[in-house]
Amino acid sequence: MLTNYHSHSHYCDGKGSPEQQVQGALAQGLRAFGFSSHCPVPFENQWSMKAERLDEYLAETRALQAKYEGQIELYVGLEVDFIPEMVGPSDFPMLDFCVGSVHYVGLNQFGQPWEIDGSSVEFLECLDTVYGGDIQKVIQKYYGIIRQMVETDPPQVVGHLDKIKMHNAARHLFDESESWYVAEVEQTLQAIAKAGITTEINTRGNYKRGLELYPSPWIINRMNELNIPICINSDSHRPEEITASFPLAYQVAKAAGYEEVRILLGGKWQDVAI
Numbered sequence: 001m002l003t004n005y006h007s008h009s010h011y012c013d014g015k016g017s018p019e020q021q022v023q024g025a026l027a028q029g030l031r032a033f034g035f036s037s038h039c040p041v042p043f044e045n046q047w048s049m050k051a052e053r054l055d056e057y058l059a060e061t062r063a064l065q066a067k068y069e070g071q072i073e074l075y076v077g078l079e080v081d082f083i084p085e086m087v088g089p090s091d092f093p094m095l096d097f098c099v100g101s102v103h104y105v106g107l108n109q110f111g112q113p114w115e116i117d118g119s120s121v122e123f124l125e126c127l128d129t130v131y132g133g134d135i136q137k138v139i140q141k142y143y144g145i146i147r148q149m150v151e152t153d154p155p156q157v158v159g160h161l162d163k164i165k166m167h168n169a170a171r172h173l174f175d176e177s178e179s180w181y182v183a184e185v186e187q188t189l190q191a192i193a194k195a196g197i198t199t200e201i202n203t204r205g206n207y208k209r210g211l212e213l214y215p216s217p218w219i220i221n222r223m224n225e226l227n228i229p230i231c232i233n234s235d236s237h238r239p240e241e242i243t244a245s246f247p248l249a250y251q252v253a254k255a256a257g258y259e260e261v262r263i264l265l266g267g268k269w270q271d272v273a274i
């Protein structure tokens, strides 16, 4: 049973309308599909939904939910940024669900929220200028913010847990087997397990950049040992990406020992066999 609860449309940085996404989801055989445009944030950036479009987004996706009833289950959500003391999941109580993601770590050299999810050139400039290249310090801050989200303002789904690793492709910054990194991931997984929050296996890095899944398979193994529920999401930015790299994600989940995914179905989060 295929589902995807992490998707973007032209309301943020995705291509195509919400209805084109639904058509894509139907064509790819999904049982349930969640809309999750990037939430508005209180500063300028290149990819979030503008605050003044939120009402229109909610109305349009709710109307689609009704229109396609009986064909596919649709859920209205957002990918919510967690930025301490600025924005988080609890700011959007009108949703069916949200994916909570950390895309910003502190401030950059211009005094703006530092985007760790965009271009590696800009990431590395700030890393060198503000942090003297100390990746360990940055990554500890990054996972610290994820733990703060999980502990103080939990989403239904934790988004792309280890996405910050993507900059290793531009410059080798760290090795995932380094003990400080393993310890940081472990502490974060312990917090997620304690809170009982579903964590996605996100395929976008794989089909977009040829990287490993987010998170890496060794982390997915450990998640299974800690009984952390998973769902498998593509973070699609085009209708045709909705199930991209899903076979790999299911294969890795099974190899880690997962027999179930936790999905939103019939209005409830429930465990279904893979």
Ligand SMILES: [Zn+2]
Pocket (backbone or CB within 6 Å): 079, 101, 103, 117, 159, 160
């Ligand atoms: Zn994201």
Ligand SMILES: [Zn+2]
Pocket (backbone or CB within 6 Å): 006, 007, 008, 079, 235
């Ligand atoms: Zn996303």
